[in-house]
Amino acid sequence: MNRGEVQDKNASRMAMARPKSAGKLDAVALETALLEAWKKENAFQQSIESNRNGAPFIFLEGPPTANGKPGIHHVVARAYKDLVCRWKTMEGFRVERKGGWDTHGLPVEIEVQKRMDLKSNEAIHEFGMDNFNQACRDSVWTYESAWREMTERMAYWVDLDNPYVTLDNNYVESCWWAMKQMFDKGLLYRGYKVLPYCPQTGTSYSSHEVALGYKEVEEPSVYVKFKLIDDTASILAWTTTPWTLPGNVGLAVGPEVTYVRARVTEQAENWIGAGGASVGEEVILAKELMKEVMRHNVEILEEFPGSSLVGKAYEPLFPDAVPRGDSATAWTVLEADWVTTTDGTGVVHTAVMYGEDDYNLGMAAGLPAHHTVGMDGAFLTGTHPQLDGQYVKDCDQTIIELLSASGGSNGKGPESGLLYREKAYLHDYPHCWRTDHPLLYYAMDSWFVRMTEVKERLLEFNSEVEWAPDWVGEGRFGEWLRNVKDWAISRERYWGTPLPVWRDDEGNMKCIGSIAELQAEVAKAVAAGIKNPECPDDVDLHRPVVDDYTLLSDGGKPMQREPFVMDCWFDSGCAPFAQWHYPFEGNETFDASFPVDYICEGVDQTRGWFYTLLAVSTAVFDKPAYKRCLSLGLILDAEGKKMSKSKGNIVDPWDHFNREGADATRWYMVTAGAPWNPLKFDSNGVRETYAKMFLTLWNIYKFHADYAAIDGFDPEQSTSEIASRPSLDRWILSRLATTARNYHADFKSWNFHKACRDLEDFIVNDVSNWYVRRSRRRLWDDAETTDKVACQHTLHEILTTLCRLIAPVSPFMVDTIYRNLTGETVHQAAWPLGVPGSLEGATADHWDEDAAAETANLPPQDITLESTMALVRELAEVGRRIRVEAGRRQRLPCSQGWIVSGTDMEEFHDILAEELNVETIAVETDLDRFQQIELAPNFRALAPKARSEVNAVANEIKNAADPSAMLASIQAGTCEVLGVKIEESDVEVRRVEREGFAASTVTVGQGDEAQQISLVLDMNDTPALLSKGLARDITRRIQAMRKDLNLAIEATIDLEIWTKNAPEMFEQDRDWIVSETRAAATVFHLDSESPSTDAETFEVDGTSVWFTVK
């Protein structure tokens, strides 16, 4: 900012210190105008700059992918991110907020494949990997502008001009560096493992992706007979995946489990489905499961432990499918201690390549490891003529038929076939989270990060994180970590960070950690005579470019890159350092900002970003990645269903931005429930928030600003000692201080919803409905009275404090208000409760509490005054209730009201007289005149004394014939009920009005603070009262007319009034009507109807009135 601008700013500040009057509220126009102003002023950067010397508070943005349209659920997460960052900024911290974009990965590829009609990996190769990846690179930004617009419109302040982008070469290079750290530590390894695999996308998934796609499905499960060689019997085994049967090479039994040999004794009735057995056929299965499995009547021939079955050989189901090789154990019974009898037959069909346990067992026992299914999910040629080339999930029926044929699929089974039974089976099965196809467990090459190795560190670091809510950290996330598996990090895909590992055919490997290293290695290879493309400084670190480099192993052999890209979750997990291109650049920045102070995302990121951040930081730095994590609940639609693209129930944030505005939308989100609870997004709730919270706030402001403008009020040109202001002012300021303190305390404990609900209640109830309503007339005075000035200062203080409290949550309207009242933006204002971030030596975690408190700026609290006012307000309500019951209209005054209360509220008698519409208020000290006593037992005190008699004792107290006498004896210490001595603390004295009075009694406060107050109203009429009452009714009607006619407040009118059956109207009351309604010329006609047909008319308590206003 240059000197000229500074001067401009000062000039405008001077001009703006005197509020302009506020117009009618148009929230959307207000917000869009502010967006312009912010942009012009560079307000976001300025808000950070103004804290240049403040302690840093480090926020890390979880990068969204911009290849989908943003919905309201994204707004919620951004609202909470923004809220905390703004709040901390106001506390004096320097809160840098770098944006980020997640740009790699399967979702992008799928999108492009769909759009370009590339149905398979072959199609992609045909299209060209370079073309394909270019298309992905472009596709990533499809919705970037939509995201940007949403982000700006909702006023999420984040730097989108300098974001980190996971596809950037710098970013990728940092990821490579991280990979190499893990490689060097021995945490990265290549393995052949059974992984959930999707043949459609041609990729395997890590456990956190698999978790996204569990679906309940019904599939055919089959009981299959494995015909023993050298034995008449068959072993029964069960499987839910018939497609794995051709790959069967073993059977596993539990060595301790008891098995039986059973013989079918008669044919089964009512057989359903395929399969069966002949009389005399023998089967072997676990004894425990025999009843459940066998549909035939059988006799048990023999019982034996599983161990005695081990080693027995059986006929392969599909003899051609798997070559025996040199395996001695193929198609024999093996033992495995994990075999249970919870379902199936107690015998586990083992297909080495298609189950994790199977694979491990097969490797240990020396079974042949041979695929029967290709990477495309189809049976390999040679498996069986009827199966070859077919997609495995389509073959269930064919396999069932093959097995059922006489002699079975191998022709060596019993005449009844090799299928014993089929049974529909309902279970949860993992499906591809992108394509919805069932995943196949499939043995394949893959790269892993040895997370199991650092499990203890993960748990330790996790316990250091401040989680909100804590149970996500301890429970959900903790549980995940306790069961941590090695991270399958490679993907057989194209668009992602390439795995920077090169390997020769002997298995020698090199992991490349930077471009420089790559260049050096390429040069080395070229020197050894290996042809290589150029490797410039800006080499694109993507496929296929990096695939084309052939490096040289230490053994002098050519090495090719392992043809994988990395799980894109690894990319985002590298964000804390890769966003700075660490360690190639930004080392200082990184060192000063790691681990980060705050992250905030949806709870669905528990296994996603929350995990990968910690996983990477632990594996690479042996440090945690973040100190605080706010885990947000899911956003549901109005019906309680999860919002998702596929369901089409996503709410468009613009619906609300363009109607109620971003302020109301954000405030609604925060007040609707605890951040971690699921939020049922209710459009109606946003409207309600607008009407209640923001309209009210605006009108409070308008009330103040309009008169401040008329009077030329300038808070710096006059003073008003708080101590000398009227009690109403001291009360609202005390309430303000109390509310602000609670607000801040709730913020600190992440209870933003509580904070904001209470603040809203304060604004609507205390400020608008009481303070402003009671103060309206104070500002009508044209003279510069001390009372008016006090009120204006009070309003100024309330509003400026409220603006600062609300600003982090809903930043628009409060900035408009604050600017008009102070000439400055609220977004550089100090938090009313202190600015710890600006203190010497402060950090985001530690600061001098006392010093911070000294920077706080709140009026004094007066708790007694607050509770007295609560009584006064209660009495005003009681008065209305009494009138309703007595059928006396509010505008007809009562001559007297009596208050019966232990509290002195003398100073509020004026207010009360007006509220109650009584001529005089009297304090009645003789409580018994209107009231009688009732005694209520205090269970908490009584229970320990009276024990099981407590109810009997309580009843005696409650139903005492003469409560006053009992109270007297209690006070005298002589009261005993059913042998229990009753003391004052054992009872609660309640005062109830005596019957026959227009009176009511209420209890205010709770516990020890509780007290009863009563109000009695004199219902007798006098001519003076009737006159006054009528005058008020007439005035009110005329005022309504003025409003209908849209008259200016100062405008005068010509008034003519006719009355019939009216009580006498006193001079002073007629004058009152004239002055209240600003009537210049007034004519009263008593006891006559109006001749004018356009006169307004009404009736009240038998009196008819006509009037005209001109």
Add this chain to the structure above:
RNA sequence: GCGCGGGUAGCUUAGUCGGUUAGAGCACCCGGCUGAUAACCGGGAGGCCGCAGGUUCAAGUCCUGCCUCGCGCACCA
């Protein structure tokens, strides 16, 4: 199946350490009030506090089991 979090009025929800008659808001009905307000105030109607059992003088609150919704984990044959 295991874990976590819910289930309170038609809807959204508060309910502290177990304590007297379970509070609000929206919507609905009646009445009142109002020259800031799509506001406000009084009243009405609307509650098997998911179900069952237990502990207790006393349970929306604590314990057990079950039902149900959401989320997470997970197993395989």
